Amino acid sequence: MSLYDLAPTAEDAGIHIQNLTVSYDTDRGRFNALKNVTLDIRPRHITGFIGESGSGKTTLAMAMMNAIQPPGRIDGGAILLDGAGDVLQLRGEPLRRLRGRYFGFVFQASSNSLNPLKRVGAQLMDLGRSHGISDLRGLLREAKALAERIGLDGDRVLTSYQHELSGGMRQRVGLVFALVLKARILILDEPTTALDMLTQQAVLEIVRSIHQEQGLTTIVITHDMGVVAEMADRVVVMYAGRVVEEGPTFSLLTNPQHPYTQGLIRAIPRITGNLDDAKPLPGSPPDLATIPTKGCVFRERCYARTSVCDTVDPVPTSAHGDGLVMCHGVDAS
Amino acid sequence: MQLLRRLISRLVGGAIMVLVVASFTFFLVRLMPGNPVAAEYNTLIMRGMTPTQAQNEVRVMYGYIPHEPLVDQYFHYLWQLLHFNLGQSISYEGVSVLHIVLSDAPWTIVLVFLGLITSFLLGVTAGVIAAVKRSTGLGNALTVSGSLLHGIPQFVVALLLAFLFTTLWPIFPFGAPYNANLTVGFNFPFLGSVAYHAVLPVAAYAISSYGGWLLTMKSSVISVLGDDFVLAAEIRGVKPRIRFGYIARNAILPLFTVFALSLGFMFGGSLFIENIFDYNGLGNLLVTSISNRDYPLMSGAFLFITMAVILSNIIADFLYSVVDPRIRRST
Ligand SMILES: Nc1ncnc2c1ncn2[C@@H]1O[C@H](COP(=O)(O)OP(=O)(O)OP(=O)(O)O)[C@@H](O)[C@H]1O
Ligand SMILES: [Mg+2]
Numbered sequence: 001m002s003l004y005d006l007a008p009t010a011e012d013a014g015i016h017i018q019n020l021t022v023s024y025d026t027d028r029g030r031f032n033a034l035k036n037v038t039l040d041i042r043p044r045h046i047t048g049f050i051g052e053s054g055s056g057k058t059t060l061a062m063a064m065m066n067a068i069q070p071p072g073r074i075d076g077g078a079i080l081l082d083g084a085g086d087v088l089q090l091r092g093e094p095l096r097r098l099r100g101r102y103f104g105f106v107f108q109a110s111s112n113s114l115n116p117l118k119r120v121g122a123q124l125m126d127l128g129r130s131h132g133i134s135d136l137r138g139l140l141r142e143a144k145a146l147a148e149r150i151g152l153d154g155d156r157v158l159t160s161y162q163h164e165l166s167g168g169m170r171q172r173v174g175l176v177f178a179l180v181l182k183a184r185i186l187i188l189d190e191p192t193t194a195l196d197m198l199t200q201q202a203v204l205e206i207v208r209s210i211h212q213e214q215g216l217t218t219i220v221i222t223h224d225m226g227v228v229a230e231m232a233d234r235v236v237v238m239y240a241g242r243v244v245e246e247g248p249t250f251s252l253l254t255n256p257q258h259p260y261t262q263g264l265i266r267a268i269p270r271i272t273g274n275l276d277d278a279k280p281l282p283g284s285p286p287d288l289a290t291i292p293t294k295g296c297v298f299r300e301r302c303y304a305r306t307s308v309c310d311t312v313d314p315v316p317t318s319a320h321g322d323g324l325v326m327c328h329g330v331d332a333s
Numbered sequence: 334m335q336l337l338r339r340l341i342s343r344l345v346g347g348a349i350m351v352l353v354v355a356s357f358t359f360f361l362v363r364l365m366p367g368n369p370v371a372a373e374y375n376t377l378i379m380r381g382m383t384p385t386q387a388q389n390e391v392r393v394m395y396g397y398i399p400h401e402p403l404v405d406q407y408f409h410y411l412w413q414l415l416h417f418n419l420g421q422s423i424s425y426e427g428v429s430v431l432h433i434v435l436s437d438a439p440w441t442i443v444l445v446f447l448g449l450i451t452s453f454l455l456g457v458t459a460g461v462i463a464a465v466k467r468s469t470g471l472g473n474a475l476t477v478s479g480s481l482l483h484g485i486p487q488f489v490v491a492l493l494l495a496f497l498f499t500t501l502w503p504i505f506p507f508g509a510p511y512n513a514n515l516t517v518g519f520n521f522p523f524l525g526s527v528a529y530h531a532v533l534p535v536a537a538y539a540i541s542s543y544g545g546w547l548l549t550m551k552s553s554v555i556s557v558l559g560d561d562f563v564l565a566a567e568i569r570g571v572k573p574r575i576r577f578g579y580i581a582r583n584a585i586l587p588l589f590t591v592f593a594l595s596l597g598f599m600f601g602g603s604l605f606i607e608n609i610f611d612y613n614g615l616g617n618l619l620v621t622s623i624s625n626r627d628y629p630l631m632s633g634a635f636l637f638i639t640m641a642v643i644l645s646n647i648i649a650d651f652l653y654s655v656v657d658p659r660i661r662r663s664t
Contacts, residue, residue, distance in 0.1 A: 067567070067568050113561055114565070117586075130569075163659050
């Protein structure tokens with residue numbers, strides 16, 4: 001029996017990432033964008049991914065769907081999906097079907113995630129046909145209802161071409177595509193960057209309620225700590241292709257262990273506070289070519305750097321109860 | 334509605350272009366060294382005609398009177414043109430230019446379109462393969478074939494084909510569109526003969542355009558493959574067949590512009606190709622009328638070729654706006 005013959009899982013879909021390494025081929029050579037990432041994404045939770053630009057958030061999300069594009073390559077590791085096995089072992093037709101069944105992905109640049117030459121409704125039907133849905137009218141009704149729920153004019157959107165929609169509308173249409181097949185895992189890559197504050201608030205609210213209604217496993221990639229604080233049950237902090245800290249949102253935000261997480265949180269200006277209270281992190285993140293291959297990747301910017309940081313890779317230490325942190329400065333407790 | 338308005342505006346634009354070209358040929362003939370009209374007039378007088386007779390004769394041939402003021406001549410010429418009167422040929426004495434042009438035009442149109450379709454189908458298919466398999470030997474070989482053939486001028490291709498297949502290894506005929514002994518009509522021997530005579534010229538058109546299609550299609554496919562929506566469709570698990578349709582339709586769009594340009598190139602090429610194969614079409618007509626100094630025929634053939642190019646451009650442009658919704662709404 002092949003993996004995709006399994007009935008659609010009504011059950012929980014957790015993701016277990018093991019020792020994942022991904023590299024990109026560049027003019028200057030091949031560099032790791034993710035290195036030995038091991039991480040559990042819990043079912044029925046909303047997990048927030050944060051980290052500066054280039055830290056590997058999108059790469060990690062793409063790897064989970066086995067969708068790393070050339071010049072990228074998965075060098076090793078496994079992505080074990082509850083009920084489906086190792087996603088990285090799938091190719092061709094089984095992979096295609098699994099994607100429709102398990103993953104709903106909203107693109108970071110979702111403003112261009114549609115075929116410019118076809119109406120939105122027609123592309124929804126293509127999606128339905130691709131995943132064996134016979135009641136295409138029902139699918140369109142469903143899509144329309146979803147669209148209206150997130151503040152779009154359903155009829156208008158379904159009969160529109162992409163170029164007739166605003167950036168914020170396109171992003172929400174991307175969300176409709178991600179949700180309409182009732183996939184088990186919803187991945188939002190900076191889903192609200194094109195939305196104004198009020199719409200963003202409303203959309204996140206609805207994502208949260210759909211998440212709960214359908215018992216989804218949701219991943220929200222964002223730069224916005226506010227979004228994380230509001231939405232996420234757990235937070236994953238990434239730096240230079242590594243997960244440096246992970247844990248329940250409240251504990252992680254109020255009691256960050258890793259100097260990088262501490263810096264990220266201190267860098268947020270508060271509306272009610274003094275702008276000078278926000279302290280930007282010194283320095284800038286390394287690019288792929290300058291990530292140290294040995295020792296802690298954050299040491300150049302760290303206030304607590306010691307000599308051990310230069311030579312020894314930090315190992316995961318448990319923190320926040322059921323979370324972890326990768327830092328030599330944190331004692332195992 | 335929008336489409337209709339667009340079509341009408343294009344047709345009006347086309348009509349204006351035809352007018353410009355007609356005016357251009359009018360003045361060109363007049364500005365040619367030795368003013369052919371006046372020369373003809375003088376020859377007739379020398380043959381012993383009275384000025385009135387000579388004037389009438391020239392008027393019939395060229396459609397205007399040589400000693401009228403230029404502006405009057407010009408409007409007279411345009412007026413005649415509106416009635417499809419292109420004057421009379423000099424080399425085919427007394428035969429109306431329109432008649433000659435109309436009897437030669439279909440052959441050119443058939444050749445050009447067959448050549449265009451053949452090269453388009455071959456080039457586009459090869460272009461898709463060259464794009465998708467661009468890192469393999471096959472992909473590279475196709476790209477190289479395209480670049481090489483793209484660099485060879487049309488007349489060289491035609492000369493080469495003519496030499497190879499009518500002289501060195503004479504398996505194809507040379508000359509006229511069909512065997513003159515056959516009865517013209519919708520019968521098998523006649524159509525077969527037409528096809529047989531068309532093979533080499535069509536091949537010349539096809540070979541000289543193939544490379545252009547291949548290279549354009551290849552770069553177009555590669556650029557579409559890099560678009561976000563292609564990856565998005567893949568990640569949504571859209572079936573490969575449907576995805577291929579998305580890519581093909583998007584990649585072929587830019588080719589409509591090339592299509593329009595290519596038609597002009599091919600009609601232009603008919604000058605060489607028909608001449609080399611001695612094939613009776615508009616191009617050959619134009620060349621012989623120039624060497625015979627048959628100015629009425631020359632401007633007639635020239636006008637007709639121009640009109641064919643303009644009309645094909647309008648059609649290509651219109652089709653473009655049918656397939657691309659983004660164009661449809663603008664202008
Ligand atoms: N196609 C590619 N070719 C080469 N390098 C790439 C490619 N895609 C991503 N990278 C590199 O991989 C690293 C991680 O990129 P990724 O897009 O995952 O970052 P991110 O955390 O999502 O950033 P952002 O917040 O800006 O979206 C970056 O250093 C980036 O330069
Ligand atoms: Mg990203």
